[in-house]
Amino acid sequence: MMERRVPPEADQESEAAAHAPDPWIGAPRFPLERLAAFVVVLLTAAGLPPDEARRAANILVTADVRGVDSHGVARLPYFVNRLRRGLIDTAASLRTLRETPATLALDANNGFGLTLAAAAMERCIAKAETAGVCLTTVRHGNHFGMAAYYALMAPRRGLGGLAMTNASPLVTPTFGTRGMLGTNPLAVAVPTGSGDEPPLVLDMATSAVAWGKIEIARRAGEPIPSGWALDEAGQPTTDPWAARWLTPLGGERATGGHKGYGLGVIVDTLCGPLAGAAWSARVSGSRGPDQPAGIGHTFMAWRIDAFRDPEGFFADLRAMLAELRGTPPARGRDATGVLVPGDPEAAAEAANDRLGIPVKQAVLAELRVLAAELGVPFDLDNSTPR
């Protein structure tokens, strides 16, 4: 076998992608308003009050607009399922447990995750506008969708923002054989002060790859690279059908996997024990028993002018981003040139604003079933002009 200078992961992934049927083939595009209106109908039929349904629809569709379709309308079956099983209290609102001028501890009382997370981040931002910074915890929460949505609420008001959540267990600790942590994502968003440069936004799970990459390999009938996943018995596997747990960001210990694991532990410490929420393997999800998720979130917002003149910050930040994008690029069929966090999502947003939001046929099929179950008209048939 020849020595390979390129790690096998990179090659195998692109080979798998090359052989996989493209899930975007035949995906119709919808205007934002039409897609959102359908989501409102679904969520209202599932029991969510109309105001909350509208807000939740906006949050979900924003993920699709940004190309993060894993956290968009494709998640509706999960949300509707939990609503219909009474696992979420649609009448709940935020309760303040503790408050200082710069901190806030909230209880979401097992209310709908998307809307109460947005309400919590709003309160966090409002306090930061007065105090300079605010750190906010939320207990008894539910799945809040795309973390970047909440972080990005801050730059819209000129502040920096951070959003974190824990989640049901899927990621193994370093040298462990069972998933003990959620993908525990963190998102940070910072304003750039320019309409030409969207906010800098990082939104990352603390696992090496998303579960969706396992699903792509399953559909393609291709092996997954060693190091992505473990099987039920906790053994490394390259068989996507045997994959049960994900490895932390960094993969094996030798390539820094203990750092990704450590980040996941810190996210859980803030969202679980500090918030007074469930933690680690105690968080309930779609694979667990019929009980409230017990998820916790942590949010933060900070004023730029608490630290320096915002114009100076914006100029320096934009120069830094330009210099990073100007790094001499690698060549290779996978190379995209050097981007900064948020560039792929901003490009998707620009295209989808113009052309409409694409929805995969597989997702449309699930939404059609969901509409039938809820007894509402399916309003997204494929004959829609793109």
Next chain:
Amino acid sequence: MMERRVPPEADQESEAAAHAPDPWIGAPRFPLERLAAFVVVLLTAAGLPPDEARRAANILVTADVRGVDSHGVARLPYFVNRLRRGLIDTAASLRTLRETPATLALDANNGFGLTLAAAAMERCIAKAETAGVCLTTVRHGNHFGMAAYYALMAPRRGLGGLAMTNASPLVTPTFGTRGMLGTNPLAVAVPTGSGDEPPLVLDMATSAVAWGKIEIARRAGEPIPSGWALDEAGQPTTDPWAARWLTPLGGERATGGHKGYGLGVIVDTLCGPLAGAAWSARVSGSRGPDQPAGIGHTFMAWRIDAFRDPEGFFADLRAMLAELRGTPPARGRDATGVLVPGDPEAAAEAANDRLGIPVKQAVLAELRVLAAELGVPFDLDNSTPR
């Protein structure tokens, strides 16, 4: 060739380590006070005022005590070199640029990195004790050693703490061929409320591996795993002598390297543009021209009781750590069982408190030269009883 279920990285590293001469062979151990006293003599001779030298010695020796010898007395040649070349202003103190009840923007005026960073974190903690949380930036800083030192100042007062810094460029952006970011570490430390359970502490560079791993492979004459480093031309290399740049945590794009890169960008955004410090490739280090480093730091501290009853937090956190350590462990010659962040450092600290702090012969040789250059007695000869 047989299929390998273990990624090549893990095996190759242990093979390299197995063939490398153990750098700890013949490393004498010193009582903390003796090692610190020698550091004070060196730093004072290099121009640091005695009070600052004592504080700096404590910070450096703490790294050695915790087994983080890469950031301990082994860094003295770097610090002394910069002091003697007048690149650090030994008379500088912190100046407050902006202040709100919960935020603080400081200027370190190119003073000594270790001591002014500690002074900045002290002020951050004091404000957090009043406001519940405090976010603090520092501009015109210098290399501050081990990030965990500053984060750990918070748990000693019962608070949670965070410390970040940027650094001179060594890490390539994803799909880039030149180092544009420092290793940009972040450290978080949280109290556990128990003497039996040391604070939870994560201290991680946002690069895949530390530069020290390249140096170990050089001494061993062994190749490094693909994916750790790039050469001067930005091409992946397995030759440790050709290695010039490090890859971000996660390595290649397919294994999440864009996340490690993104984390590095966020750390730089807060420590560079937000603090009003240098950023990215503009930070000066030992490889750069003779000028102030221009490093920036960001610190944060938060009260536990701003969010919930501390006893409840401590109980939940300790239960979480116990459950993580109880994860069914992987087998294999590299496997250590499941640890939590800070466990290896706590184990080193327990051993070194008892036996004395080991210092490698190669480091002692450098310190001997340094003492001669500064005209002070070398007080760490190897015949010291251990």
